[in-house]
Amino acid sequence: MTLFSLRIARALTFTLLFALTLAVGIWGTLAFAISGPENVFLRNSLSGLFGASSLICLIALTQPRWRWRALIAFAVVFMLTLVWWSSVKPSNDRNWQEGVAVLPWAKIEGDLVTVHNIRNIDYLSETDYTVNYYDKSFDLRKLEGVDVVTVHWMGPAIAHVFLSFAFAGDQHLAISIETRNQKGEGYSTLKGFFRQYELHYVVADERDVIRLRTNFRKNPPEDVYVYRARGMNGDGQRLFLEYLTQINKLKTTPAFYNTLTTNCTTNIWLNSRVNPDNLPLSWKILASGYLAEYLYENDRLETKGMSFAELQKQAWINPRAHAVDKADNFSQLIRMPAISR
CATH class of the missing domain: 1.20.1270 (Substrate Binding Domain Of Dnak; Chain:A; Domain 2)
Structure with a gap:
């Protein structure tokens, strides 16, 4: 040398x-x-x-x-x-906010799945609400599709992303991976790096998790887009079961949320690895606002021949959610043809 x-x-x-x-x-x-x-x-x-x-x-x-x-x-x-x-350990025993105080869990018996503690909050405002829960059974053989829901509130690069599983008879079960906040505790991106929040799967009626974001959050307002994933078939069933496996695991073994590595989008990607044709990790997964575009580029969304800009315009549901409010067929109505923006 x-x-x-x-x-x-x-x-x-x-x-x-x-x-x-x-x-x-x-x-x-x-x-x-x-x-x-x-x-x-x-x-x-x-x-x-x-x-x-x-x-x-x-x-x-x-x-x-x-x-x-x-x-x-x-x-x-x-x-x-x-x-x-x-020595900093996660816990299921804290003074939780009402909306995340009860953990969901599922009983799996062959193709029949019974999900317990599905959340269905009745909102008067973002902070004034009544929390309700119900149990419901789903037949895996009747899973018809998986919707990718993206929520934007601060530009194109940042979004909260969750999935909604569509079953026959217009039944939809939304599962949103979030932080489990204690009473009086808000969310901080920085704190999310330092074991301050437990990981939580919100299992809910769409009138809860979607309507909260379209109809009640005003500061800042949130834009919600619903995209149908393409060709899920058996992949959708495996993904749903993987979600339920993680939900049941968190009920007995709590885990920490992490802003970068264990968040709403990276956990979707981690859960999707149960399928053999899952997509590779990309910066568009980490920059979650671009996830839908990443799925579009890899032919994972139903596009009906549209460009991504056209598909995004059709996927925007805020006007329909405002119009139908808490109708019993909320999920069906927000998926009707788009209202011009």
Whole structure:
């Protein structure tokens, strides 16, 4: 190796160590600040100490005499932090908000599936509502399709995505993967990285999860699109059963939501791996607002020969949802021909 090559290798190694130390420092500082002990003083102190130790390590990296000693010391601090981090456990026993207080579960007997605790909230406003639940049986052989529902509220790149399973007789069961919030707790994208929310599958009537977003959320308003997935057949049945498997698992073994890795869209993709022809992971899955376009590009949506722009216009259901409100045949009516925007 030439002297020049050796210098390049050392520079790259230094850059990598510096970037890694900086990333770990930011993560650990935020982890203690957000998920640390309940005592505010202790939480802030641990966050400050970790931040200070990472800063000292970064400075020491520029000094060859202290570089490796500082890295070893910081590695010890990081390992102790990981021991603490592993002690942060999810729970099903918290003071939950009413809408997520009751967990759904399913009994599977061959082709007959009975889903318990299907949510059907009666809304007066986004925050004023009565929570109702019911049980219902579904015949897997009568699964006719799977709809992909995307909800946009802050531009094209960001969307909440969930699935609705369509059975014969205009029966629809929506399953939305969300955070399970405690009373008085709102959602924070940043906190979602740090084990602050349990993962929750909302199993609900469409008049609940769709109508909430089209008719009641105003600040900001939300645009809802319903797309029919193409050619599901046996894939749809396997996907539905995989969803129910995960729902039953969460009832006994809670898990954390993660903003990047365990969210509404990545979990749809993870569940879809039960099928042999599932799509590869793409940035359009991580940037969830583009998921429908990704499915369109891979011939996974029923398009009727339309461009994606035309299909999206037809899939927009807000005017129909406003018009039909809480009609008994809500699911059928919102799928009628589109109203011009």
